[in-house]
Amino acid sequence: MADTAKPKGGGTARSTGGRRRSRKDTAPNIADEQPKTLLDYYRQMLLIRRFEERTAQAYTQARIGGYCHLNLGEEATIVGLMTALQERDYLFTNYREHGYAIGKGISPRSVMAELYGRSTGVSKGWGGSMHMFDTQTRMLGGYGIVGGQLPLATGAALAISYRGGDEVVMCQMGDGTTNIGAFHESLNIAALWNLPIVFVVVNNFTGMGTTVEKSSAEPELYKRGSSYRMEGVRVDGQDVLAVRDAATDLVERARAEQKPFLLEAISYRMKGHSVVDPAKYRTAEQAEEAKANDPVLAFERQLEEAGILTEEIKQEIADSVRDEVTDAADFAENSPHPEVSTLFDYTYATPVPNESRRMPADPVFAE
């Protein structure tokens, strides 16, 4: 199931095998799992699926502005990764993060209200789709600049290490990010300073339209940690249990051993780069492949075959998810926009004299 890239170079002996269960040998089996747990994963995955479908609808109805990148097709990866984190652990992501926000514990209401640009949104309507942030659940941001979150996440891990804390940082990114300087600088620093962080590359084989093969000289992205003697693991991102196990393993090792890891989750983006992208650059076969790899349907089938997801439970979950998403959209719709009077509230945390509070048509000197 999972390949590992063992760092070469003798100086730093790392125990990559031995006491660790090898994912290769023991692919997770749903027979070993509690039915309740599996149904919970299924519900979370379905929630993200329905939430994103509702988001796309609201976007085309112009209830949501700006760019809008969806997590459709990444549900297994997200739920697996978020299950691996403890509440006290921190998460940094890129701009395709609605599902991560929900998975880290932010209510769908707050996420949808943020998409609608309302003051009840998780970032009070200041961030939008790409900038979900919540101190409480330690989701420390979706970031709109490719690679921007990596140095920040590394710094958060530095703060943990500085204080001797036992939290771990997870830093999610897309495949294209592995080519930017911030990726290499951050992995180097995290490895040099032994920081408790797991970098996660969600590899859906496409930047916006440019493929991994066309942009990465080492297209097996989990191997890119080797330059920093950082262990890399590749996992099937369509398999929620495999992702959970691989991520849990690395998160707990980062915590115990105080060092960084790189995890690559192979995933499929089911739609275009953003809601407005028809993905014409994809061949019919590629589109079919993504569809055939629908992680929610696959997991559903698996649970049905195992007799865990009965028709009745399936309907129950479908109804409750639908209600939750409808409730989130209604909440967003009925929430107020931020007051214009709050425009200058968040420029500075420490107020100082002569901060500008000038509106566009105001004179510089209002007397």
Add this chain to the structure above:
Amino acid sequence: MSVITYRQALRDTLRAEMHRDENVFLLGEEIGVFEGSYKITEGLLKEFGERRVRDTPIAEEGFVGAAIGAAMLGLRPVVEIMTINFSLIAIDQIINHAAKIYGMFGGQTSVPMVIRTPGGGGQQLGATHSQNIELFYSFIPGLKVLAPSTPAEAASMLRAAIRDDDPVLFLENLGLYNTKGEVPDGDESVAEIGRAAVTREGTDITLIGYSRMAMVAGQVAEKLAAEGISVEVVDLRSLRPLDRDTIVESVRKTGCAVVAEDDWLTYGIGAEIAASIQEGAFDYLDAPVRRVAMAEVPMPYAKPLETAALPSIDSITTAVKETLSAVGRRVG
């Protein structure tokens, strides 16, 4: 009262702030074992250890961003960027992240960090190492930009920057590190960010500068005083927020102004000052606002060319006298 260098004032303040607050730590290239390219951090690694004085790889984007992330979790990193020219490599982290995180997330987390970095030409360092690009940062809401001109101000403003909860770009200057000035013994004063200062009162003309140019402005005023010309010097101190009231109040008194800036003229900081003056003191102006700025060329290496390209006591003096003669006042 002791007379110390600007460099010593910075070092003493860093050291005292690290003793005061465990959350304050330093990171940057060559600040530890090498003790800093300009020796600002001399002795600090020995005193505080590697945890709090952290040598970084040459990776400005990575370590500036790491400082931002650490600040988001409540630490108070003080980053040294060897010269402001190298800040360009970190500009995405400074502008797209440090400056945005407080506002973009609705005020949920602040970024209490300081980026110390020197600007300044005149050291024959050539085109890529002699720029004054503080304007880039002064342009950005969410950042605070300080530019002290004396050892005492360097100390009180660095204290303010470290204790402030926002990202502060703290502009030093290669030409100021060895300058000396009086600093009160046991000084604990914390400067108010966002305030300019009239550092010398005068009645004939207002001369505005910041960082090294504020020092040079003082020297010009001193020289012209001997010729019977009374120059009022305004030291901007804070480039963002900008204290326009202090500038305008002075110009309303004197009726004319010259801005001395170490950056390029077109779109430069002087342009903002001149625009502010025309808006705030239009009826008081007896002459156009003059700007003295660097020649608009990539800085050459050869000494005569470099010297010619930089604002100087002479070029500022000329601009002051020409402005005064434009309004028909006595010129010494």
